Amino acid sequence: MMNRILFVLMLIAGLTAPFYAYPVFVMDLLCFALFACAFNLLLGYVGLLSFGHAAFFGGAAYISGYAIKAWGFSPIFGILTGTGFTLILGFCFGYLAIRRQGIYFAMVTLALAQIVYFMALQMPFTGGENGLQGIPRGTLFGFIDLNNSLNMYYFVFAIFLIGFGIIYRTIHSPFGEVLQAIRENESRALSLGYDVDRFKLLAFVISATLAGLAGATKAVIFQFAALTNAHWQTSGEVILMTLVGGLGTVFGPVVGAITVGALSHELSAFGSWVQVILGTIFVICVMTFRRGIIGELGRVLNKK
Amino acid sequence: MSIQVILAQALLGLNVGVFYAMLSLGLAVIFGLLNIINFAHGAMYMLGAFIALIGYSFMDQWFGISIQIGFWPSLIIVPLLVGGLGILIERTMLKRLYDLDHIYGLLLTFGITLILQGLFSNYFNVSGTPYPGQPDALSGVVNLGFMYFPTYRLFAIVFSLVVCFATWYVIEHTKLGSRLRAGVENPQLTQTFGLNVPLMVTLTFGFGAALAGLAGVLAAPIYSVSPLMGADLIIVVFAVVVIGGMGSIMGAILSGLALGLIEGLTKVFYPPAASTVIFFLMVLVLLFRPAGLFGKEK
Incomplete structure (x- = not known):
């Protein structure tokens, strides 16, 4: 019930947002919201902490940006190219990372993501520290001009809804039930005959692919693939968003992305203090607020 | 390519390797007892370097105390301070998370990393501040027979x-x-025998943090002191730890040294790969020996 209300609220807010908020800012939030939802699929529903999701978010941005800019791909095909790239990358990373568990899983994903970061820094086509600039937004289906920010906004919102829908379906499918069983008790799931590693790998690939979709979309919005998107701090940010909103809740990551995004935006005048504040929020969340906003809300409503 | 160049890079690599070894040693000691990976380990290394720098150059300017804490006293004072901070963090925060999933410990220390990094970024340049306190006794170079090598680096x-x-x-x-x-x-059994395990845990965490601080002081005269110096290093050290496996103390030391050496040699033979070679080695280890070189399969 709560999910339905929240979904309608999200739909209304999403459809009307460009009329009372700065569209580019909302689009940025939508990308991060999708990114956080994809990340939450892994941490919230399988219990795997990936510290390397920036590799997919940032990596897809570069590949899409390059495909659109250098090969003249249409925006949709460009985004799909980047997303496809992260599908393959996610498979490779997932295959390696699920060989280790718990804390090691986090360290392995972080180290693997660092390879992508250094490649983005050093490869000839990426523009090094300046990032890949001047990606044209192009036109959708040949007649919708994406340089119009309202057109661009609804295109991004549609992508967000598709990604969100895929995650929602995944969580509420038999497959998703098995994932949660693995989160609760891995050896039990194994003893029931589930090939735990295959489930984990598939969940990792879905999560990586959708994180890539979010990153690729972001590159088209800003016409720019930034190196910071692939930096480990972005991986940390998405963890924070998920944690603030509520681990393992459907809407938590969306709320968390908006909260953290709006906060960083409001505080941007404080320079390096933003990092201190975000770090403090991180510490507070871990110490006292582990359910997150939506998690706490759900608890209060269920009590009644 | 002359043998001298290779040897020089190997020694420089070994120099990096000892820092890897010290940091992965601290991580391994903490992990062994607490099952927690301390993300803030890199931040504590950075903190060590900064305390040494502040003690040497900024005491008068910041605190109005006209003393200058030199390199040698720093080698003792800084690990004590950083270790003390470690103990404080363990007592006030980490302790409450032991019953939860271990990833919360990682997330907490990540938050602490952001705080420390952000604080120092406010006051210091990200590109680095040189540490002028290298003692005179260690300046200059020594003749190793086959080459000249900076005395300080040899000392480090x-x-x-x-x-x-x-x-x-x-x-x-x-x-x-x-x-x-x-x-x-077996913590429970050990406690039953009358040993104070929580105290051991606290002191061990403090000791691990002190090791990171000490590494920071040693690194300060070589690399310039920057708020980001720890973050980039700690991720490499994570890869070192995955490669070595945290099963043994000696494993952590040896893999740190060996990987520093390999990184140094990569700089000679194929420079572009120097920043990623350790990560690629990690991939190989994961493929063929997932528990790590010195690790035990659980």
């Missing part, structure tokens, strides 16, 4: 090796160490 290598092996000796061959290892093996 020897000093770190002594610290690493002393730690190994204490843990593996003394009574104190045997108690620690008992605590690692």
Whole structure:
């Protein structure tokens, strides 16, 4: 019930947002919201902490940006190219990372993501520290001009809804039930005959692919693939968003992305203090607020 | 390519290797007892370097105390301070998370990393501030027979090796160490025998943090002191730890040294790969020996 209300609220807010908020800012939030939802699929529903999701978010941005800019791909095909790239990358990373568990899983994903970061820094086509600039937004289906920010906004919102829908379906499918069983008790799931590693790998690939979709979309919005998107701090940010909103809740990551995004935006005048504040929020969340906003809300409503 | 160039890079690589070894040693000691990966380990290394720098250059300007804490006193004071901070963090925060999933410990220390990094980024340049306090006795170069090598770097290598092996000796061959290892093996049983395990945990965390701080002081005269110096290093050290496996103290030391050496040599033969070679080695290890070179399959 709560999910339905929240979904309608999200739909209304999403459809009307460009009329009372700065569209580019909302689009940025939508990308991060999708990114956080994809990340939450892994941490919230399988219990795997990936510290390397920036590799997919940032990596897809570069590949899409390059495909659109250098090969003249249409925006949709460009985004799909980047997303496809992260599908393959996610498979490779997932295959390696699920060989280790718990804390090691986090360290392995972080180290693997660092390879992508250094490649983005050093490869000839990426523009090094300046990032890949001047990606044209192009036109959708040949007649919708994406340089119009309202057109661009609804295109991004549609992508967000598709990604969100895929995650929602995944969580509420038999497959998703098995994932949660693995989160609760891995050896039990194994003893029931589930090939735990295959489930984990598939969940990792879905999560990586959708994180890539979010990153690729972001590159088209800003016409720019930034190196910071692939930096480990972005991986940390998405963890924070998920944690603030509520681990393992459907809407938590969306709320968390908006909260953290709006906060960083409001505080941007404080320079390096933003990092201190975000770090403090991180510490507070871990110490006292582990359910997150939506998690706490759900608890209060269920009590009644 | 002359043999001198290769040897020089190998020694420089070894120089990096001793820092890897000291940091992964600290991580391994903490992990052994607490099952927590301390993300803030890199931040504590950075903190160590900054305390040394502030003690040397900014005491008068910041605190109005006209003293200058030199390099030698720093080698003792800084690890005590950083270790104290470690103990504070363990007592006030980490302690409350032991019953939860271990990833919360990682997330907490990540938050602490952001705070420390952000604080120092406010006051210091990200591109680095040089540490002027290198003692005169260690300036200049020494003739190693086949090449000249900076005295300070040689000192850093020897000093770190002594610290690493002393730690190994204490843990593996003394009574104190045997108690620690008992605590690692079975905390409940060890406590039943009347040993104060929570105190051991706290002191161990403090010791691991102190090691990171000490590495920071040693690194300060070589690399310029920057708020980001720890973050980039700690991720490499994570890869070192995955490669070595955290099963043994000696494993952590040896893999740190070896990987520093390999990184140094990569700089000679194929420079673009120098920043990623350790990560690629990690991939190979994961493929063929997932538990790590010195690790035990659980």
